Amino acid sequence: MNTPRLPAEPLLYLNGVTVSFDGFRALNSLSLIVEEGELRTIIGPNGAGKTTMMDVVTGKTRPDAGEVFFRRGTDLSRLDESEIANLGIGRKFQRPTVFENLTVFENLELSLADNRAIWRTLFARLTPYRRDRIGSVLARIGLSEQGGTPAGSLSHGQKQWLEIGMLLIHDRTLLLLDEPVAGMTDRETEETAELILDLAKDRTIVVVEHDMAFVRSLGAKVTVLHEGAVLAEGSLDHVQNDPRVIEVYLGR
Amino acid sequence: MQSKRLEERANTWSPGFWAAFGGCGAVLVLGVPILNLLVPPNSAAAIPDYLVPLLGKYVCYALLALSLDLIWGYAGILSLGHGAFFALGGYCMGMYLMRQIGARGVYGNPLLPDFMVFLDWKELPWFWWGFDHFAWAAAMIVLVPGLLALVFGWLAFRSRVTGVYLSIITQAMTYALMLAFFRNDMGFGGNNGMTDYKDILGWDVHQPSTRLGLYLASVAALGLGYLVCRFITSSKLGRVLLALRDAESRVRFLGYSVTHAKLLVFTVSAVLAGIAGALYVPQVGIINPSEFSPGNSIEIAIWVSVGGRGTLSGAIVGAVLVNLAKTWLTGVAAETWLFVLGGLFVLTTLVFPHGIIGLFRQARSARPRRAAPVAAAEEQA
Incomplete structure (x- = not known):
């Protein structure tokens, strides 16, 4: 058993979370604690429950059993997606989902931290301050030139960046990134790692990823999921040397 | 510099837009009365009295199409039961007009409309109370369709009923209402509906001047409805709607309540449809349950798609053109109309998905760009 040390301030707390789909247990009594300010990577073979875990935290899926708490005492299993988002939990999906018929600028505008x-929204006005804020995020994700183009005509990598920008512009407390470098070139992957490390300085980030080189470049604590539960936890070197991990995941 | 879209957004309420809006408004508000009253009746340009209510009817249809375009074109909610809100607004107006008949009915009963006397009813049902006052009727014209949309929408959107399933239950809604209104004991005149109106606000509904007034009121309602829709679609809410049309769950994860957004536009749309129905009834002189028929609601969707869904001006153009064609064709070869209507729908879906307005824009963007403020303002619509 790998018991996490009791954190001073747990930001995200999952205890005994179980989710079944037609008898298949996607999450099997999963317990996980993410501390405030932490950068955490989650790895695991296909079907280990990584995406389901994110679905539970963001309110897309309700757990059949177990507790999901944010901060102290906010029970996420009772809230819906938009309420959870307004607590400051942002999510980037596996497949980039930007609003294709809106421009890059408008995508960011909708993501601004603002009254939702x-x-x-019927009477909202774009103040110069917000306009500047959008401009600075555009610069940070390298899309300054594309502000006016419909998001649907961006390249795959650019869409991923826009999506990260959409999380960035809203000052979220907790970011959940589902395979942020899927389909990216090596160069884009490196830049994304830098961006995530930069973002992690002032917020908590949970990254689900398959790309081992990318996980290594983040240099963060790793949680290995297997069959809907935590198999091992620790540094990447630590878990890579764990015989059970080697057997179910890395050894294949 | 930021984008063409941002410039257009700034143009939403630009002088160019107001010029175009005012120009179209002036043609409708001044043109028809001048051609009707001042031009000699034997002139080719004259609009005879009997055509005025017909034009008024088209204007009501245009407002109805606009209301559907707001939810279908911008939020992706295809209601195939929008005729129900139109009919409910119409029935509220019909009830007011029935009470205005008073003792002038066939049976001369000062309180009960003829059909109630015929059914041997002794008292006015409670839901008819207050309809002798125009203010009460006007409030009901807004409230009845609005509340139905609020309750129906809340149930549907909260349960995340979308796409074709939503279209089906809206059809079921209007069909159920049609069956209910066909029943005599509902108290709305059964399959005969309500007709034989005498006057509205003290004016004789058969007088040409009253009809001209009703036409002008319809034009005013259409203008206001257009401004309301333009305000909504050019606001940030408009962008939220476009976003949820394309990726609904993503909007939820951004923290916007998709249910509230849909509910708001659905209710506004139903109220607009109700107002259109209320203005329609005194101009055609009758309201009956066939207005609830599912086919009517489908026809509205065809007007919008022919004109260009997602463009407010397209909804208006589509409603007027399709109905002009209908009026003409049902006079020349009535039995072909349904085939033509079906053909139009197939054609717009397959060949020009952005409708007539889409074709215009295509043609315009193919030519070199000129600085045309009026055109830029229309673009946003």
Whole structure:
């Protein structure tokens, strides 16, 4: 058993979370603690429950059993997606999902930290401050030139970056990144690693990833999932030397 | 510099837009009365009295199409039961007009409309109370369709019923209402509906001047409806709607309530449809349950797709052109109309998915760009 040390301030706390789909246990009594300010990578073979774990945290899937807490005492299993998002939990999907018919600029505008009440959006105005903020994020994700282009005409890598920009512009407390470098070139992967390390300085990030070189470049604590539960936890070197991990995952 | 779209957004309420809007408005508001009243009746340009309510009917249809385009074109909600909101607004107006008849009915009962006397009813049902006052009827014209949309939408959107499933349940809704209104004991005149109106706000509904007034009121409602829709679609909410049309779950993860956004536009749209129905009834002189028929609602979707869905001006153009064609063709070869209508729908879906307005824009962008502020303003619509 690998018991995590009791953290001073757990940001995300999953205890005994179980999710079944037609008898298949996607999560099997999963327990996981992510501390405030931590950068955590989660790896595991296909079907280990990585994406389901993210679905549970962001409210897309309700757990059949177990507890999911954010900060102290906010029960995420009772909230829906938009309420969870407004707590400051942002998610980047496996497949980049940007709003293809809106421009890059408008995609960021919708992601701005702002009052999300629908009737407010009817009268919302784009202040110069917000315009500047969008401009600075455009610069940071390297899309300054593409502000006016519809997001649908961006390249795959650019869409991934825009999606990270959409998380970045809203000052989220916790970012969940599902395979952020999938389909990227080596160069883009390196740049993404740098960007994530930079972002991790002032927020908590959980990254799910298959790319081992990328996981190594992040140099963060690794959690290995297997059959819906935590198999091992620790530094990448530590888990890579764990015989059980080698057997189920790395040895294949 | 940021983008063409941003420039257009700035153009939403530009002088160019107001010029175009005012120009179209002036043609409709001044043109018809001038051609009707001032031009000698034997002139080719004259609009005879009997055509005025017909034009008014087209304007009501245009407002109805606009209401559907707001939810279908911008939020991807294809309601195939929008005729129900139109009919409910119409029934509210019909009830007011029935109460105005008073003792002038066939049976001369000062309180009960003829069909109730015929059914041997002794008292006015409670839901007819207040309809002798125009203010009450006007409030109901807004509230009844609005509340139905609010409750129906809340149930549907909260349960995340989308796409074709939503279209099917809206059809079921209008069909169920049609069956209910066909029943005599519902108290709305059964399959005969309500007709034989005498006057509205003290004016005789058969007088040409009243009809001209109703036409002008319809034009005013269409203009206001257009401005409301333009305000919504050019606001940040408009961008949220476009976003949820394309990637609904992603909008949720951004923290916007998709349910609230849809509910808001769905309700606004139903109210617009109700107002259109209320203005329609005194101009055609009758309201009956066939207005609820599912076919009517499907036809609205065809007007919008022919004109160009997702463009507000397209909805108006589509409604007017398709109905002009219908009026003409049902006079010349009535039995071919349904085939033509079906053909139009197939054609717009396959050949020009952005409708007539889409074709215009294509043609315009193919030519070298000129600085045309009016055109740029229309673009946003």
